[in-house]
Every structure is written in C-alpha cells, then in structure tokens.
Amino acid sequence: MELPLYRIPDTYKPSRRSFICTTTSLAVAALWSGKGFGAITGNPKFSAYPFQLGVASGDPVADGFVIWTRLAPKPLEGGGMPMEPIAVDWIVAEDEGMSKVVRKGTATATPDWVHSVHVEVEGLQPNRWYWYQFKAGGEVSQVGRARTMPLASDKPDRLRFAFASCQNYSHGFYTAYDHMAREDLDFVFHLGDYIYEQAETPVSADRPRQHFGPALKTLEQYRNRFALYKTDPFLQRMHAQVPWIVTWDDHETWNDMAGAAETTAAQLARRAAAYKAYYEHMPLRRIALPRGPEMQMYRRLSFGNLAEFFVLDTRQFKTKVPYDGKHVPQRKDAMDPQGTILGDKQREWLFDGLGRSAGRWNVLAQQVLMGRVDLVNGEADGYAMNTWSGYEVDRRRMLDFVAERKISNPVVLTGDIHSNWANELIRDFTRPDSPSVATEFVGTSISTKGDTVTNPARREALYSDNPFVKYYGDERGYVSCEITPDLWKTDYRTVAYVSKPGAPIHTNASFVVEAGKPRLIRA
Ligand code: FE
Ligand code: CA
Numbered sequence: 001m002e003l004p005l006y007r008i009p010d011t012y013k014p015s016r017r018s019f020i021c022t023t024t025s026l027a028v029a030a031l032w033s034g035k036g037f038g039a040i041t042g043n044p045k046f047s048a049y050p051f052q053l054g055v056a057s058g059d060p061v062a063d064g065f066v067i068w069t070r071l072a073p074k075p076l077e078g079g080g081m082p083m084e085p086i087a088v089d090w091i092v093a094e095d096e097g098m099s100k101v102v103r104k105g106t107a108t109a110t111p112d113w114v115h116s117v118h119v120e121v122e123g124l125q126p127n128r129w130y131w132y133q134f135k136a137g138g139e140v141s142q143v144g145r146a147r148t149m150p151l152a153s154d155k156p157d158r159l160r161f162a163f164a165s166c167q168n169y170s171h172g173f174y175t176a177y178d179h180m181a182r183e184d185l186d187f188v189f190h191l192g193d194y195i196y197e198q199a200e201t202p203v204s205a206d207r208p209r210q211h212f213g214p215a216l217k218t219l220e221q222y223r224n225r226f227a228l229y230k231t232d233p234f235l236q237r238m239h240a241q242v243p244w245i246v247t248w249d250d251h252e253t254w255n256d257m258a259g260a261a262e263t264t265a266a267q268l269a270r271r272a273a274a275y276k277a278y279y280e281h282m283p284l285r286r287i288a289l290p291r292g293p294e295m296q297m298y299r300r301l302s303f304g305n306l307a308e309f310f311v312l313d314t315r316q317f318k319t320k321v322p323y324d325g326k327h328v329p330q331r332k333d334a335m336d337p338q339g340t341i342l343g344d345k346q347r348e349w350l351f352d353g354l355g356r357s358a359g360r361w362n363v364l365a366q367q368v369l370m371g372r373v374d375l376v377n378g379e380a381d382g383y384a385m386n387t388w389s390g391y392e393v394d395r396r397r398m399l400d401f402v403a404e405r406k407i408s409n410p411v412v413l414t415g416d417i418h419s420n421w422a423n424e425l426i427r428d429f430t431r432p433d434s435p436s437v438a439t440e441f442v443g444t445s446i447s448t449k450g451d452t453v454t455n456p457a458r459r460e461a462l463y464s465d466n467p468f469v470k471y472y473g474d475e476r477g478y479v480s481c482e483i484t485p486d487l488w489k490t491d492y493r494t495v496a497y498v499s500k501p502g503a504p505i506h507t508n509a510s511f512v513v514e515a516g517k518p519r520l521i522r523a
Helices: 021-029 175-180 219-230 233-241 265-281 344-356 392-404 456-465
Strands: 055-061 064-070 086-093 101-109 116-121 129-136 144-147 159-164 187-190 244-246 299-303 307-311 361-365 410-414 420-426 436-442 469-473 476-483 487-495 505-514
Touching (some): 175 233, 175 487
Antiparallel strands (some): 064 116, 159 476, 420 469, 476 487, 487 505
C-alpha cells in the first residue's frame, strides 16, 4: 500500500558534516499554504523560517492528542528567538488540505520553554485521522497527521505500530525512518536514546555525521543537541506522519544514569537541564512538565480493548547499578531486595493498572532487557547489570505478578542494546524448563553502532547459552508489530548500512504470538 508521504526537500542530499537540512525547510514552506487560518495573530519578525524543527503529535486518547512544535529560526544556536512570548496559532482539520477545520486556537510560545508549543487537542472524534498545522507571524508550519484512539468500549480488530530506539546522529543516517514512513502505522513508540549526550572528541573524520560541542551539561547544550537531531528530515517526516509515544533511556541525560543513586547537586542540576530540554522537544502532555530533576514519564494508553500500553521509566527511580554495569554473574548486589529498577511507586502503579486492565494484549514499552540473557559465550555467565538482570528481585516480582494474576497476553518491548532479540520470558531463569509467562521483543538501534552484521558464531553461542532466546540479529533498523485479537506479529526490519544514505529495507525475521500462549513462533 502506497501512503502519501510528506515531502522530503529536494535539496536534502545527505553528505558528510552536512547541516544542509536545517535550511531546506524554507523552500518547502512556500509550498504549504496557510489557508485554514484566519487573520494573523501578532506579527513577529523571524530572522529565518521558524519551523525548521518540524511538527509532532503524541500521546493519543479517544478524543485528542498533543501537537508540538518549536519556533527556532536558528535551531543550532539556541533558537534565535527574541526573549518575548510569541502567539502561535494552530488548527486541526479533517482533511490533509486543511480545509475542514474542526479545532483551532492560539498557544503562547515563551522563552522559558525555548518557544516550544504543546497543545492538548480535545473534543475530536474517536478512531480517526486528523491533520494539524501551526502558524506564527506570516509563517506556516508543514502539515502533520495524527490519529485518535478508539473508545475504551470499542473492539478494534487490528492495530499496527513500530518501535525504535537509539539514534546516535554521529553514527549514521536515519534511513530506517525513511522506510518506516512507508508503512501503514497507527503510531510509533520511541524507547529512548533519542539523543546522545557525548562529545565528539576527538572529532573522528570517518563519522558519517557529527555532533558538535562538549558532553552536554547545561540546558543550552541539551537544547542545541535536541535541535541538531530534530533537523534530520527523515526523523521530522516520521514525526509528522503519526503520533509518537516516547520514553527516555539513559543518554537523554547521561550514560548509565541511575536516578535514585546519582543525586549530588551537580547531578540533579544536570538532570533538570536534560529533562527540561527533553520535555521542550517532545510531544508530551502537561502531566510530564518537569519539576526540576523530576518528571512524570510512566503512563498508560489504550487502544480500545485490543491493547493496553504501559510506558515505563526504568531510569529515574533506578538504584545503583551493580558492578558498574559489567557483564558478570548475578552476585549479591544483583539480588539485593533494596535494589529496584522501577521504584516502589511506579511498580505499584503498574501492577494496579495491569491488574485492572481490560486489554487483550498488555504491552510494556520500556528500555532494558527483561530476559536474563547470558551475554558471555561458553561456560562462564555474564548478565548485563544495568538491565533487569541487575535487579533480580524486581524482575521476579514482575514475572510472578503476570503469572499469578494471569495478566492477559503480556508483551514487553525493549530498546537500549542496539541489536534485535526475541525472548520468551520464563518465570524462573535459573530453571531452563520453567514455563514462559510473557514474550519480549527487543528492537535494534536506528543508527547507534553504525554498520554491523550478525556474527553467526556469536548468534549460535547466544542460542545455546540461552534456550529462551529465539532470535538475535545485529543490524540497524526498527521493529513493526501488527496486533489482532488472536495474533501478534512482529517483523524485524533492518537496513544493511547507515554510514551512507539509501540502504534498502529487509525483514530479517518475523515472529508470531498466539493469544493465550506466551511462546514465540517463527513466521
Ligand atoms: Fe543506545
Ligand atoms: Ca555463558
């Protein structure tokens, strides 16, 4: 099926060290008319096209969604906006041509929030697509497309979504998003590492693209890094195409961040800067408004009675990472009953929600490996201590809960590890014959780690050390899922290279899960 695609500017010819895409929106903007708007509100003068970071929607409910944009004529230099509030008009229409406007309003973009705009659109019809657009001064944004969820009482027969993670800008091109945009999807989950905080020192000449500046510490630095990432035209187009449901991992703040353990004044200040910049650049609801170094990321979304999604935050409340995150056997610290990856409050919220869920499929959208994967080939054992394996008590609580409470079809979506996996989550990983109580699909990175191919010997060793692992692959890409009441299907979609643009897409493996049977069947 061929979908209408948002136009990628003709002048976008990705090349080394190129920020060319930041200026190309200018030419495209002229193609979009602002005919759905009434009179211009205010008359700010921008030094350049203010919508260079695109538009986005997110967190859909049955009667609406969030729409986002940010005014930034000079996106890589703090935004280039005057230190004053600016009126931004918005419209939501029933058609792509923006002629049947059903909602409109004016938001205020303030310097405090780097002239970002988050509008919670309400009062729309359930289970249908809409289009939206912004206008400030005489300039209009591109048109974005978003959809509402079915009503809670609806019984949808199908849902399609993709999930992605880990998009280090300097490691490669976002070709995967170019292909993702051609799929017929209802929404996208981003499971974190939307940006990377690292410096590029020394700047390595063989990187396909480059970060600039030091490792991120200040609000201004985090903002400029988000802006750099958001200038990518394929990322922008995917945001404009469907709503995104985002959560963070560690690199939105810093590598291996464990929020409950890293609480010096400097760490809290850095975290507050990182969280604020994250909020400013994501289509998040008001409930996520950061309060200093705290931000509400875990939340729940429903797609009728077909699927209930629990978006988790396994970073903010995480206690100290045992053994510096090394791949080691589960010694004392990994078994510490005081150790937690979710924190008590989030766990109680999750168990309460799962316990009362009417969803046919109950999906955890989260960050790090839940399966206890032995990553060290051969006799010796090694489990990544910065994943659920470093927090064994929390993992057992989780798997015991879904088993004992007979939670309907639990499925875990995971990012972080820059490779593809399909795991059966057995209740007791110390007993290989323990029954599977849930399934886990782990998605590879969009670009992080650059060009790699699966090492067949590594794959065989992982399979023989971990009988519950049904698939492992080491290419870049994303994962797409189709859910019906009786069947879940997952496709691992990969590109052979990201070091240059234009890689074709392949489905490297497909798995199905039959409702009621938490087993992976190769399709
Ligand atoms: Fe990553
Ligand atoms: Ca081993």
